[in-house]
Amino acid sequence: MSRKPRIAVIVGSTREARFGLKPAEWIAEKASANGAWEVELVDLQGFDLPLFNEVASNAWAPSEDARAIAWQKKIGEFDGYIFVTPEYNRSIPGALKNALDQAYTEWNRKAFGIVSYGSVGGTRAAEHLRTIGIELQMASTRAAVHVGGSEFMAVHPMGGEPRPMSAIEGAIGGSAEAMLNELDWWVRATMAAREEAQRKAA
Numbered sequence: 001m002s003r004k005p006r007i008a009v010i011v012g013s014t015r016e017a018r019f020g021l022k023p024a025e026w027i028a029e030k031a032s033a034n035g036a037w038e039v040e041l042v043d044l045q046g047f048d049l050p051l052f053n054e055v056a057s058n059a060w061a062p063s064e065d066a067r068a069i070a071w072q073k074k075i076g077e078f079d080g081y082i083f084v085t086p087e088y089n090r091s092i093p094g095a096l097k098n099a100l101d102q103a104y105t106e107w108n109r110k111a112f113g114i115v116s117y118g119s120v121g122g123t124r125a126a127e128h129l130r131t132i133g134i135e136l137q138m139a140s141t142r143a144a145v146h147v148g149g150s151e152f153m154a155v156h157p158m159g160g161e162p163r164p165m166s167a168i169e170g171a172i173g174g175s176a177e178a179m180l181n182e183l184d185w186w187v188r189a190t191m192a193a194r195e196e197a198q199r200k201a202a
Helices: 021-032 066-075 094-101 119-135 149-155 165-201
Strands: 006-011 038-043 080-086 111-117 145-147
Touching: 006 021, 021 038, 021 080, 021 111, 021 145, 021 165, 080 119, 080 165, 094 119, 111 119, 111 165, 119 145, 145 149, 145 165, 149 165
Parallel strands: 006 038, 006 080, 080 111, 111 145
Antiparallel strands: none
16 A cells, blocks of 8 residues: 555534543544554534435435535545444434435445444444444444443543543553454555555556
């Protein structure tokens, strides 16, 4: 490969009172630590995406809404993704599902990891996100970071005096390392495969 992989850390909640920015900044710092990737925090709040209202997915027809096109252009810049998502009623937030639906080709043949939080560590949201990723022709890491239980309350404002994410490093640091290592392998493998496909098509 002739360049560093580009990784987006996507903040999956747009609520004003969201917690997600805290774990997103934490995992972005960890992902940037060894300098192997170019990492960017991508906040859904900054894109003002409409509810999906195109004639079809952009797999079949170009999108018309300028906000959707801007989103597609942005996510198309990356080789892999880390989704940071809460669990809302056993799934991901509507804002994140809508953002996933607003593109198709830009997600294809790329890899992603997950940081989830909330009830039982957001595991049900993470599993739902993995099934969506399959339909978008993406590869998910096996390892994920799940912030739940006493660790969640230790760093969330509802727990009283919230502490930094580093306070629960002992509980989630190993999962983060495993997820990032797996993501590196999958990102580099899919990058190489896409580059080979482009060479054959040229």
